[in-house]
Amino acid sequence: MAAALRAALCSGLLLCASGMIPKPRNVRITSVNLKSILQWDAPRFPKENLTYTVQYKSSSLRGDAPRTLRTGLRQPRCDVSALSPYVRYTLRLCARAGPRRSRWATLSFRAMDDTTIGPPEVRLRSEAGALHVDFSGPFAQRQQEGWPLRQYYGSWAYRILYWRDSTDTQPGSAPRVSQVDTTHNSEVLSQLEPWTLYCVRVQAVVPELNKSGELSTELCEQTTHNGVTPVWITVTVLVGSMLVMVTAVTAGFFCSFYLYRLAKHIFCPSYVFPQHLKEFLSKPASAPQPFPPVAQEELLVCDELTVLAEPPQTPSEGSGASRTPEHPQDSAQGDSDSGLGTASGEA
Known part of the structure; x- marks a missing residue:
């Protein structure tokens, strides 16, 4: 590993001495939902004033010259989302330091194929x-x-x-x-x-x-219940509904009967009709109606009156008999007294 590091350092020193700039390393594209970013690693170069140029060319057009997409980039990244997602492009980039530039680093890219579809x-x-x-x-x-x-x-x-x-x-x-x-x-x-x-x-x-x-x-x-009701639940609900209905009807009947009795007792109280009025009203209207008993004293006042005819008088007595009383009242009074006397004798 130390030998490889020394070799890389020696090659960098040789390039610097010869004035050549190494090309960018690890060129890649990160694309998600057609948002495409070209990225690379900066070359090993001691100077810090490096800039980058990105160009593109359609792979289907062989005679087409590359077109510059971005130039003067300071950061090792470039947004290439503006390119058509249906066309395959050849991207290339180089590093520049003043008039000098590195060799081109190329990459083939088609957004429709290479982009990552994100989660929905x-x-x-x-x-x-x-x-x-x-x-x-x-x-x-x-x-x-x-x-x-x-x-x-x-x-x-x-x-x-x-x-x-x-x-x-x-x-x-x-x-x-x-x-x-x-x-x-x-x-x-x-x-x-x-x-x-x-x-x-x-x-x-x-x-x-x-x-x-x-x-x-x-x-x-x-998940919840699947909507299929078990048979035992159906039977239980049916029986319970019938019991509730029977209980409600029975309770309603007794409550109505009790309220009826209570209202009848309050508004129409019970009354015992007299017995003699019942007997009186039970007889038909054509039957003789009883009268109240008459006192004994009133019975003694009513006596039987018997009127006796006066025997015919003789002509000798006719002068006196034919004489008419002067006053009618005296005659009536006399007859009354005679009747009373006769009645008393009969009694």
């Missing part, structure tokens, strides 16, 4: 025994466009990986990972065990290029 944004929710997975993106970051990457590729799909959480599995056994591919932005994962914790990760896939993106952050959610 994923939302996970549990509902009715299934997992609902929604995802979007990733989005292009070139020139601040913010378009979805799927607009740049001819084919696009999402791959969903899901498995039971390791805490629910037996110790020492690896979880069984299931896979679902879809071209839509959402998917429903069914046929899952209820009340079980599942974890999900999603990545974008470009089938025509056999290219897969980065996996999203792991999301875990517990």
Whole structure:
């Protein structure tokens, strides 16, 4: 190792002595979602006033001369996102120190093939025994466009990986990972065990290029009931409902009867009808009505009156008999007295 270090130091001293600048080392491109950055390591050169020049050339045009993308760069990096993502380019760069420059370091690059597809944004929710997975993106970051990457590729799909959480599995056994591919932005994962914790990760896939993106952050959610009601629960609910209904009807009947009796007692109290009025009203209207008893003294006042006819008088007595009393009242009084006397004698 010491020998290699001495050799490198000697070669650097020889280059410096001859005035040549070594070319940049470890040229590479870091590209994520079409955001492409060209990077390199600075050459071993004692002077610090080095600048860099980056040029590009389309690989499909052989006679096309290289074009300068950036010049006078002080830092060992250059943003090449402005280049078309559909064209393959040959990039080259050199280091300059005044009028002198290094040899060109070249690199072939096509953004569509070489960029890394980032993870999509994923939302996970549990509902009715299934997992609902929604995802979007990733989005292009070139020139601040913010378009979805799927607009740049001819084919696009999402791959969903899901498995039971390791805490629910037996110790020492690896979880069984299931896979679902879809071209839509959402998917429903069914046929899952209820009340079980599942974890999900999603990545974008470009089938025509056999290219897969980065996996999203792991999301875990517990499933709920699968919506199938057991028979015993149905029977229990049915029997319970019938018991509640019968109890409610019975209680309502007794409460209504009690309230009826209470209202009748308050507003229509019980009354015993007199017996003699019952007997009186029970007889028909045509029957003779009884009269109250008459006092004994009143019975003694009513006597039987017998009127006797006066025998015919003789002509000798006719003069006196034919004489009419002067006053009618005296005659009536006399008759009355006669009647009374006769009645008294009969008695």
